[in-house]
Amino acid sequence: MDVTLRQGIADPEGATIERALPALGFSGVSNVKAGKSFRMTIDADSADAALVKATSLAERLLSNPVIEDASARLGEVVPP
């Protein structure tokens, strides 16, 4: 799951990282956005069900919908 700040919400971490990049010789980098990434193992009857559960918990706990967007994607799917 990825949690990122919603469009239009100030991102002081991203801005600070962006300002530091030229000092290290990385030019031409803009729109730096900082966020959080979560990985977990989910037991479910199907990959779709796991994704639904992951999306739900990302939206209800991992993110604050007032300021953040959450998204989920499947990594490795292990059959029973």
Added chain:
Amino acid sequence: MNRVGVVVFPGSNCEYDAAAAIDALGASAKLVWHSETDLSDYDGIILPGGFAHGDYLRPGALARFSPVMEAVTRFANDGGPVLGICNGFQVLTEAGLLPGALQKNIGLTFLCQPTTLVVTSTSSVLTSSATIGQELVIPINHFSGSYTCDDATYKALSDNDQIVLRYKENPNGSRGDIAGVANERGNVVGLMPHPERAMSTLLGSADGRVLLESFVAAHVAA
């Protein structure tokens, strides 16, 4: 108000200061562990500062799921006076009892300093004894105190007189210099500054007294 419950989460650290401030104003404060589910003994509830549940994930994100929060929500919905100070304010926004959210300070600096606040509404349990335009020197002590909300929420806060305190000079990037907001009824209030640390001129300022006096004087709304 006689009995004030001060909720203690694992990681709270301002509960004794808050309780001492309430006791100094003639009410009786009692610490309430976060597993408590019955708040019927109390006339008012304070969520104090600190780092509830380590502030993991986001400040207040996990505290919102502490058993006591269901009782706090019922208490608030019944019109009971609820005050969130600093981390307590963050918990109240995460729990949906107050609008908006608290973000990392602009500049990513932990701020620990006196600030001058301006009272901008007296229709809340925290500011009823103050006067509009009154300036109060009260310390802040936070990393995530930048108040954020969308345009519609900001308009509603302004229209309903819910912005109770603003910083005279914005220290953290808060939208509209907001230091504290109330819910629509005015019985739930959150602020980032610490009025319980401004109780005596000997310790720098006594300007927090008028706020906590208002709170102690508050009654359960009809």
